[in-house]
Amino acid sequence: MSLKLHLGCGKKIIPDFIHIDQNNFDHIDYVSDVCKLSMFRNNSVDLIYASHVLEYFDRYEVNNVLGEW
Structure with a gap:
């Protein structure tokens, strides 16, 4: 199973992705x-x-941001 991240996703949901955001939706x-x-x-x-x-x-x-990703 692949590991897929959705960074800064806000309220958008993408199935099979791990959602990461500063807001706690x-x-x-x-x-x-x-x-x-x-x-x-x-x-x-x-x-x-x-x-x-x-x-x-x-x-x-x-x-720096791209380097972390």
């Missing part, structure tokens, strides 16, 4: 900053979906 699996994914081992995630997320980071933070 009912479907959220982990309430967390999308930059801090220490709950997952390095190289254990098969797919990351993060729509409209990078726009919330300034240009100096983006490389």
